Amino acid sequence: MKPQEEARHAGAGISASAAEGKTSAPLFDPESLAVSLKRGVRLHETDGRAVLVDADGVALALPLPPETRRIFLSALDEGACTTNELGDAVLHTAPSTDAASLYYVLAQLERGRWLRYALRSRGRNTATLEPFSRRFDFADAPLTGRCRLSRFVCLRREGDDIALESPLGHGRLLLHTSDAAALAASLSRPLSFEEMRVSHPALVPKEIAALLAMMRSVGALFPCDAEGRIPEDGSEPLRQWEFHDLLFHSRSRQGRHGNPVGGSCPFLGEILPLAVVKRPMSAERVPLHRPETGEMRADFFELAEMRRSLRTRGERALRLKELGTFLHFTGGVREILPASPEKGYWYEASLRPCAGSGAIHELEYYLTVARCDGLPPGLYRYDPLAHALERLEADEKQLEKLLKGAARAMRGARCDVLITLAARFQRVSWQYRSIAYSLLLKDVGAVFQQMYLAATALNLAPCALGAGDSDDFAETAGLDYFSETSVGEFALSGR
Numbered sequence: 057m058k059p060q061e062e063a064r065h066a067g068a069g070i071s072a073s074a075a076e077g078k079t080s081a082p083l084f085d086p087e088s089l090a091v092s093l094k095r096g097v098r099l100h101e102t103d104g105r106a107v108l109v110d111a112d113g114v115a116l117a118l119p120l121p122p123e124t125r126r127i128f129l130s131a132l133d134e135g136a137c138t139t140n141e142l143g144d145a146v147l148h149t150a151p152s153t154d155a156a157s158l159y160y161v162l163a164q165l166e167r168g169r170w171l172r173y174a175l176r177s178r179g180r181n182t183a184t185l186e187p188f189s190r191r192f193d194f195a196d197a198p199l200t201g202r203c204r205l206s207r208f209v210c211l212r213r214e215g216d217d218i219a220l221e222s223p224l225g226h227g228r229l230l231l232h233t234s235d236a237a238a239l240a241a242s243l244s245r246p247l248s249f250e251e252m253r254v255s256h257p258a259l260v261p262k263e264i265a266a267l268l269a270m271m272r273s274v275g276a277l278f279p280c281d282a283e284g285r286i287p288e289d290g291s292e293p294l295r296q297w298e299f300h301d302l303l304f305h306s307r308s309r310q311g312r313h314g315n316p317v318g319g320s321c322p323f324l325g326e327i328l329p330l331a332v333v334k335r336p337m338s339a340e341r342v343p344l345h346r347p348e349t350g351e352m353r354a355d356f357f358e359l360a361e362m363r364r365s366l367r368t369r370g371e372r373a374l375r376l377k378e379l380g381t382f383l384h385f386t387g388g389v390r391e392i393l394p395a396s397p398e399k400g401y402w403y404e405a406s407l408r409p410c411a412g413s414g415a416i417h418e419l420e421y422y423l424t425v426a427r428c429d430g431l432p433p434g435l436y437r438y439d440p441l442a443h444a445l446e447r448l449e450a451d452e453k454q455l456e457k458l459l460k461g462a463a464r465a466m467r468g469a470r471c472d473v474l475i476t477l478a479a480r481f482q483r484v485s486w487q488y489r490s491i492a493y494s495l496l497l498k499d500v501g502a503v504f505q506q507m508y509l510a511a512t513a514l515n516l517a518p519c520a521l522g523a524g525d526s527d528d529f530a531e532t533a534g535l536d537y538f539s540e541t542s543v544g545e546f547a548l549s550g551r
């Protein structure tokens with residue numbers, strides 16, 4: 057039986073108006089929640105002055121005398137008091153405390169979203185709400201009628217808890233009990249408060265009301281109309297967002313999550329960073345033509361005017377010399393920048409023709425060659441330091457599958473060489489938090505544009521491709537999907 061059918065069944069005693077959702081949930085008071093400091097906040101004390109610093113380095117002065125500060129922070133650490141109880145407890149233990157300063161600090165902590173809020177019921181922690189920013193607000197309006205979860209909600213395990221997150225809100229919820237998680241899961245369908253009360257007898261009504269208010273506060277739960285529709289169902293912008301895209305967007309930009317962002321080397325001292333240039337994958341090498349400095353000339357403005365995606369291949373095949381020149385100007389290493397921990401450079405980097413986030417250059421170029429003068433068909437990896445191709449063992453049928461996939465993406469047109477950009481993911485995630493994957497996609501964009509311009513200058517036929525099969529590619533090239541696989545493709549042909 058489905059949850060709400062069960063609810064209706066079990067709740068035979070519920071009045072008709074309650075089943076229709078006309079009974080309100082008990083009012084929720086955010087001030088009844090116990091407060092503690094958000095994750096990752098540290099206290100810095102110098103010359104008797106104290107400052108709280110969060111994981112992103114944002115600081116907040118704590119202008120309280122040392123003894124008051126100690127009592128205040130230890131009460132926050134315990135996380136068992138509401139804000140009012142906290143103020144009373146500090147004033148009781150340290151009566152000389154200036155109440156105005158104390159409440160000023162508390163107000164600053166609340167306004168700046170330095171606190172997390174725990175729902176305690178019958179002696180146990182049921183849920184904790186973590187606001188992300190000043191844009192967060194408690195939804196404390198009474199809930200009448202039915203409500204249901206947004207389709208953007210994500211429920212996942214974090215430690216021993218279930219994290220409930222929604223890119224529509226400015227906070228998230230950690231559910232500490234299976235009863236709380238079950239309540240959240242049951243809201244995939246529209247439910248009224250009475251229906252929830254009946255189908256979740258392990259939760260007391262006030263607990264249900266508080267959980268619902270917390271879910272509404274983090275942009276996860278919305279009141280619905282008689283057809284079970286919530287506001288996002290009628291919103292043209294939201295209807296056009298896919299779940300994973302909006303979650304990725306909100307989590308890889310700043311503002312809608314509380315995770316550390318940027319270059320913080322989270323694995324320093326624990327895992328060694330990957331080498332700046334991948335170790336050779338094969339001993340069978342083809343040296344490439346490297347143009348002399350100044351040998352090639354082109355007018356940038358003319359190239360910018362001429363650049364087009366060309367989905368035709370010419371009578372003549374791409375030539376090995378052209379390929380060498382193309383790779384030199386799109387991928388060849390110009391300079392290796394050694395790691396220099398004393399200067400804060402924790403990993404080896406390099407300079408190449410394309411800009412690359414953090415000079416990390418995680419993108420490997422693999423070439424599936426169908427037709428190239430001077431180069432037998434097959435799979436190759438570009439060695440950007442030696443400026444050479446390494447021939448790799450690969451199944452012919454699998455290579456043909458990659459080429460056919462590219463042709464499908466180009467309205468049936470075949471290409472001479474399919475360049476697959478594969479990311480060595482851990483090069484980026486060793487250094488960056490939250491934004492690693494978004495950065496590498498931006499790196500793909502930078503490479504694509506450089507490839508377009510280089511191909512145009514060489515009078516070749518270029519076309520970027522949007523969506524290859526990363527599993528197929530990993531299998532064909534003998535790579536581990538989670539360590540390195542394709543994130544973009546580029547078709548190149550002679551004209």
Ligand SMILES: Cc1cc2nc3c(=O)[nH]c(=O)nc-3n(C[C@H](O)[C@H](O)[C@H](O)COP(=O)(O)O)c2cc1C
Nearest residue numbers: 363364365366367465466467504519520521522523
């Ligand atoms: C990220 C990206 C992905 C692309 N994916 C494809 C693709 O899968 N198939 C295709 O034929 N063209 C693809 N293109 C080429 C675009 O369709 C093309 O740039 C667009 O139609 C404009 O034409 P132009 O490049 O000649 O100016 C892609 C371009 C980019 C930048």
